[in-house]
Amino acid sequence: MASYDFVFSALGLEKWCSAEQSSAPMSMADLLAKTKGTDPDAEISLWNTPFPSMDALNASCGAFPQSRDLTKGLEQGFLSIKDALSVVLDPITQPLSWFLDTALYGMLTAPWWIIIPLLLVVVQLVTKSFKLVAFVGVCLSLLAFIDYYEYAMQTLSIILVCAFLCVLIGVPIGIAMSRSNMMQRLSIPVLDMLQTLPPFVYLIPLIFLFSVTESKLYGIAIILYAIVPVIRLTNLGIRLVDKDVIEAADAFGMTDRQKLYRVQIPLALPNIMAGVNQTIMMSLAMVVIASLVSAPGLGVLVLRGIRNLELGVGLVAGLGIVILAVILDRVTKASLARINSAQKH
Amino acid sequence: MKNDVKVSVRNLYKIFGDDPQGALTHVRAGMSKSELLEKHNHVLGLQDINIDMRDGEITVIMGLSGSGKSTLIRHLNRLIEPTAGEIEVEGNNVLAYNENALRTLRREWMSMVFQKFALLPHRTVLENTGMALSVRGYSVADFESEAIHWLNRVGLEGHGNQYPHQLSGGMQQRVGIARALTSNAPIMLMDEAFSALDPLIRTDMQELLLDLQSELKKTIVFITHDLDESLKLADNLVILKEGYVVQQGEPQEILLNPNDSYIKDFISDINRARVLRVKSVMTHTTEKPEQCAGEVNERDNLESIIARSEGHTDKVYRVMAEDRQVGTLSMKQLMKALVPPLQENTPSEGADAKSETQTA
Ligand SMILES: Nc1ncnc2c1ncn2[C@@H]1O[C@H](COP(=O)(O)OP(=O)(O)OP(=O)(O)O)[C@@H](O)[C@H]1O
Ligand SMILES: [Mg+2]
Numbered sequence: 001m002a003s004y005d006f007v008f009s010a011l012g013l014e015k016w017c018s019a020e021q022s023s024a025p026m027s028m029a030d031l032l033a034k035t036k037g038t039d040p041d042a043e044i045s046l047w048n049t050p051f052p053s054m055d056a057l058n059a060s061c062g063a064f065p066q067s068r069d070l071t072k073g074l075e076q077g078f079l080s081i082k083d084a085l086s087v088v089l090d091p092i093t094q095p096l097s098w099f100l101d102t103a104l105y106g107m108l109t110a111p112w113w114i115i116i117p118l119l120l121v122v123v124q125l126v127t128k129s130f131k132l133v134a135f136v137g138v139c140l141s142l143l144a145f146i147d148y149y150e151y152a153m154q155t156l157s158i159i160l161v162c163a164f165l166c167v168l169i170g171v172p173i174g175i176a177m178s179r180s181n182m183m184q185r186l187s188i189p190v191l192d193m194l195q196t197l198p199p200f201v202y203l204i205p206l207i208f209l210f211s212v213t214e215s216k217l218y219g220i221a222i223i224l225y226a227i228v229p230v231i232r233l234t235n236l237g238i239r240l241v242d243k244d245v246i247e248a249a250d251a252f253g254m255t256d257r258q259k260l261y262r263v264q265i266p267l268a269l270p271n272i273m274a275g276v277n278q279t280i281m282m283s284l285a286m287v288v289i290a291s292l293v294s295a296p297g298l299g300v301l302v303l304r305g306i307r308n309l310e311l312g313v314g315l316v317a318g319l320g321i322v323i324l325a326v327i328l329d330r331v332t333k334a335s336l337a338r339i340n341s342a343q344k345h
Numbered sequence: 346m347k348n349d350v351k352v353s354v355r356n357l358y359k360i361f362g363d364d365p366q367g368a369l370t371h372v373r374a375g376m377s378k379s380e381l382l383e384k385h386n387h388v389l390g391l392q393d394i395n396i397d398m399r400d401g402e403i404t405v406i407m408g409l410s411g412s413g414k415s416t417l418i419r420h421l422n423r424l425i426e427p428t429a430g431e432i433e434v435e436g437n438n439v440l441a442y443n444e445n446a447l448r449t450l451r452r453e454w455m456s457m458v459f460q461k462f463a464l465l466p467h468r469t470v471l472e473n474t475g476m477a478l479s480v481r482g483y484s485v486a487d488f489e490s491e492a493i494h495w496l497n498r499v500g501l502e503g504h505g506n507q508y509p510h511q512l513s514g515g516m517q518q519r520v521g522i523a524r525a526l527t528s529n530a531p532i533m534l535m536d537e538a539f540s541a542l543d544p545l546i547r548t549d550m551q552e553l554l555l556d557l558q559s560e561l562k563k564t565i566v567f568i569t570h571d572l573d574e575s576l577k578l579a580d581n582l583v584i585l586k587e588g589y590v591v592q593q594g595e596p597q598e599i600l601l602n603p604n605d606s607y608i609k610d611f612i613s614d615i616n617r618a619r620v621l622r623v624k625s626v627m628t629h630t631t632e633k634p635e636q637c638a639g640e641v642n643e644r645d646n647l648e649s650i651i652a653r654s655e656g657h658t659d660k661v662y663r664v665m666a667e668d669r670q671v672g673t674l675s676m677k678q679l680m681k682a683l684v685p686p687l688q689e690n691t692p693s694e695g696a697d698a699k700s701e702t703q704t705a
Contacts, residue, residue, distance in 0.1 A: 242463070244461045244462075244463040245463050245464075245465060247424060247459070247463065248457070248459060248463035250424055251422060251451060251455075251456075252452065252456070252457070252477050252480050252528065253448045253449070253450075253452035253477075253480055253481075258480060262465075263465065266465075266467045267466070267467065342467065
């Protein structure tokens with residue numbers, strides 16, 4: 001005698017229930033109950049009455065689906081569209097694999113005495129600060145000195161490729177959002193979801209869709225996770241551009257395109273750069289998690305630390321990640337500050 | 346004798362809200378602004394505006410905050426679309442323009458100066474000045490000499506390579522004016538262009554504008570909420586209140602014959618002697634007065650005549666324009682003109698009655 005028999009008898013559905021006895025195999029809970037020898041038909045006190053959940057209702061009526069049927073259905077649904085999705089997504093995302101592989105190959109095959117000075121030149125170009133160049137030089141040398149150079153460069157190249165793609169895709173989406181309120185209303189829930197979904201959850205459907213040996217698997221996971229700030233801040237930045245200046249642009253007869261390139265994007269640049277900074281920091285966070293699905297780099301060492309209880313390796317790799325984070329943050333913030341000072345109001 | 350009409354506004358209505366056309370029928374049936382807002386939740390921005398703006402003149406649109414001045418001026422280059430009515434520039438219906446024609450209108454026919462300057466903060470003063478030309482596709486090298494010419498003309502020699510934030514407010518607005526002039530458009534729209542400036546700088550800018558205008562003879566639409574400013578600049582004064590035109594015409598005429606208590610309020614505390622000119626209070630005649638105390642110019646203001654008369658109220662002057670007599674002015678006439686028109690329902694009668702009871 002289960003708790004909710006009366007519901008089905010009141011609705012006159014007993015026939016439907018008994019006609020279709022659930023064919024699902026016995027659940028763990030049922031098995032346990034059986035071995036304990038408790039009688040499932042014993043009277044249940046009011047205190048112990050379960051919530052009318054799917055499983056509780058199933059106990060009263062065999063035809064009612066159990067909750068594991070729900071997860072199972074979702075899984076089957078996903079698997080059935082998976083092939084079709086792969087056909088579409090595979091070719092579209094293929095360039096991502098190429099980008100990542102090329103970047104990794106390039107960073108690792110070129111000798112250190114080319115890569116490190118090259119990175120320093122880039123830092124000098126975007127920040128125009130010798131202090132920062134010296135700082136970055138010391139940090140990179142330190143990583144190389146403790147023989148973590150290769151891992152650090154792998155992580156760095158993944159981040160650079162993914163952050164670059166985030167900007168490439170995110171800025172136009174942000175612009176589109178700033179132009180249409182409808183687009184904004186539709187995108188914000190998606191962005192909220194991408195930002196709040198625990199990063200591990202991205203990996204689950206991606207593992208089904210792509211083969212784990214392909215680098216685009218982690219590339220997509222990183223991009224999905226890190227693209228949100230750059231989209232949000234591009235949208236916000238363009239919407240925050242001084243209304244008076246926009247009006248002046250209109251009054252002098254600028255076309256939409258002129259307005260975008262000459263007024264909106266330049267004036268939104270501080271916000272866009274703040275978004276890029278956050279995007280880079282989030283890629284770094286994700287690249288560690290993505291080691292679970294074969295992303296190379298410092299994350300692999302952290303993972304090894306956890307798996308094999310190699311405390312020292314894990315901690316030093318973690319420190320390396322912190323150093324990379326500080327470098328990336330300082331460099332992007334410095335270039336942001338440079339843009340800000342160039343267009344003070 | 347009057348100049349051609351350059352911009353003409355006919356029966357213009359603007360209603361803000363979800364269903365302006367529906368609200369328009371109520372307004373045409375005589376509903377007031379406050380009633381419309383209360384009953385239908387629509388804002389009546391402009392109501393049956395008819396204005397002719399003449400070539401080479403400064404048309405000043407004056408009104409209190411919220412009277413619809415900015416809304417009106419933005420209709421001229423269609424930054425705001427009207428609910429009903431017509432706008433013509435040199436006889437062409439602006440409302441029929443397609444996007445391209447409208448852009449040409451904004452680029453080549455009208456330029457605009459803004460209250461908050463609205464310069465591009467990331468561009469130099471020179472680039473800002475040449476904005477109108479760069480929008481039309483010219484490079485900095487193309488417009489540099491033109492931009493420098495106008496920067497020099499507004500008194501900003503050598504500031505071309507600075508950024509707007511490095512300049513004071515007054516200087517930034519000079520850039521705003523230079524930018525409008527560089528576009529070489531015959532019509533200039535100025536929305537409270539001097540309101541953000543302090544009084545001294547403001548007077549300077551007014552002088553600069555009059556100076557430029559005497560040379561360039563543009564058609565200027567100037568918005569202000571300051572009566573002194575409007576009297577100083579206006580060839581044609583339009584007074585707005587709650588979205589409709591209370592009175593328009595020559596400023597001196599409005600000053601002498603205000604037709605509404607709103608305007609009387611406005612003009613009650615100005616220095617009439619400084620603003621009124623001989624021309625608008627004299628008797629038109631070419632006969633020489635009997636006891637002529639001297640000759641005065643028709644453009645002199647009354648203050649200067651009072652100073653000349655040294656307080657004698659019996660003098661009569663010959664009024665001259667370009668060496669010819671156009672009228673006479675007696676000090677009695679002058680004194681009369683200085684008395685502001687009585688306002689209806691003013692407490693003056695009540696005050697009189699009070700003083701009578703006190704003496705009794
Ligand atoms: N976009 C809008 N939506 C609704 N109402 C508006 C809008 N723009 C202006 N209004 C209303 O129209 C009226 C006139 O506004 P406008 O800005 O033209 O006044 P103004 O004379 O320029 O005032 P100020 O001297 O303060 O600049 C005001 O009552 C204002 O509330
Ligand atoms: Mg205004």
